[in-house]
Amino acid sequence: MSLIVKSGNAKSDAMEAIQEAKQKHFDEARQKIESAEKNIVxxxxxxxxxxxxxxxxxxxxxxxxxxxxxxxxxxxxxxxDLAKEIIDLYSVCYAETK
Structure with a gap:
């Protein structure tokens, strides 16, 4: 069950990271990705x-x-992996609109 729980938590963290990036909260997004990676480990x-x-x-x-x-x-x-790319895309897109 640990495998399921930790994997599920990692995916949830990654989804939350995308949502944070969407709101231009890039520090929070990176923290969520770090949490996701810890759960995956x-x-x-x-x-x-x-x-x-x-x-x-x-x-x-x-x-x-x-x-x-x-x-x-x-x-x-x-x-x-995809969440990291999406966060990077948001970062670039928001930087270009300044």
Whole structure:
């Protein structure tokens, strides 16, 4: 569950970062991205623990919940990458309109 929760928190932080940038609050947007990245590191740690368990010969049962958790992680990673680009775009667009 940690994998799902941390990944979900990361995606939420990234979405909030975009909303902050949209309002020209770039410092807040960067703080939200930092929070998102911390959550992804934690989620990745949970994933690594599962992979280590599997590599040690203790098979991990592949359930729908595990597949959902992996999907959450990968989607959140992609979302954070896109959020960073969107924040950069807002930054450039708002700078040009001054």
């Amino acid at each position: 934690d989620a990745h740690g949970a994933q690594t623990a599962l992979l280590t368990q599997e590599a040690s010969g203790n098979n991990v049962e592949v359930t729908l919940l595990l597949v959902h958790a992996q999907d959450h992680l990968m989607t959140s990673i992609s979302f954070i």
